[in-house]
Amino acid sequence: MQTNRLEAFSDGVIAIIITIMVLELKRPETADLEALERLAPVFLTYVLSFLYVGIYWNNHHHLFHATQRVSGAVLWANLHLLFWLSLFPFATAWMGEGHVQPVPSAFYGFVLLMAAVAWYILQCAIIANEGRASIVASALGRDWKGKLCPVLYLAAIVLAFANPWIANAMYAGVALMWLIPDRRIERTLRGKEE
Numbered sequence: 131m132q133t134n135r136l137e138a139f140s141d142g143v144i145a146i147i148i149t150i151m152v153l154e155l156k157r158p159e160t161a162d163l164e165a166l167e168r169l170a171p172v173f174l175t176y177v178l179s180f181l182y183v184g185i186y187w188n189n190h191h192h193l194f195h196a197t198q199r200v201s202g203a204v205l206w207a208n209l210h211l212l213f214w215l216s217l218f219p220f221a222t223a224w225m226g227e228g229h230v231q232p233v234p235s236a237f238y239g240f241v242l243l244m245a246a247v248a249w250y251i252l253q254c255a256i257i258a259n260e261g262r263a264s265i266v267a268s269a270l271g272r273d274w275k276g277k278l279c280p281v282l283y284l285a286a287i288v289l290a291f292a293n294p295w296i297a298n299a300m301y302a303g304v305a306l307m308w309l310i311p312d313r314r315i316e317r318t319l320r321g322k323e324e
Contacts, residue, residue, distance in 0.1 A: 131200045136194065140208060144215065147218055151219045154223045176222060179219075181305045199260070207252040225237070225298075230295055230298065232291045235290040235298055238301065239290060239301060246279050246283060283300075283301075
């Protein structure tokens with residue numbers, strides 16, 4: 131199977147996720163800066179989640195640009211990823227309204243962790259389908275960032291119960307680590323074309 135239907139479906143789901151997240155933002159009750167200040171945790175959590183969804187969308191685009199065909203396993207692995215991404219609006223709203231409390235911060239980290247695990251499973255399913263000599267396998271290589279992130283998420287989840295601020299800073303740090311797009315696939319594709 132070609133990848134175009136999977137990509138179109140995933141793009142639609144991700145667009146809906148972003149829409150739901152922004153609809154959760156409530157306008158300030160009054161027209162002063164104090165009202166905005168009270169909404170700062172909700173807004174900052176939205177910004178962080180928007181970055182994460184954007185990072186997943188960007189990397190998903192690159193991943194499937196390098197993928198030649200999909201199988202049933204790849205379709206299910208992609209749905210598994212979309213499931214965890216679809217929990218971002220809930221986790222975002224709870225953490226933002228929880229005003230930096232341990233359980234919502236830990237739950238947010240759990241959703242991030244499970245999305246990272248689902249991403250890894252998706253990569254493995256593509257490589258199993260296309261083989262170790264595939265563009266995706268060549269591009270990913272050792273994938274140190276991909277392996278480091280779950281460790282950081284686990285540490286942040288544990289730290290959320292001691293200091294949610296540190297946990298949230300770690301979530302932001304991981305997002306910043308991925309903010310610069312992963313160029314491995316682009317480089318590999320360019321190398322194959324030359």
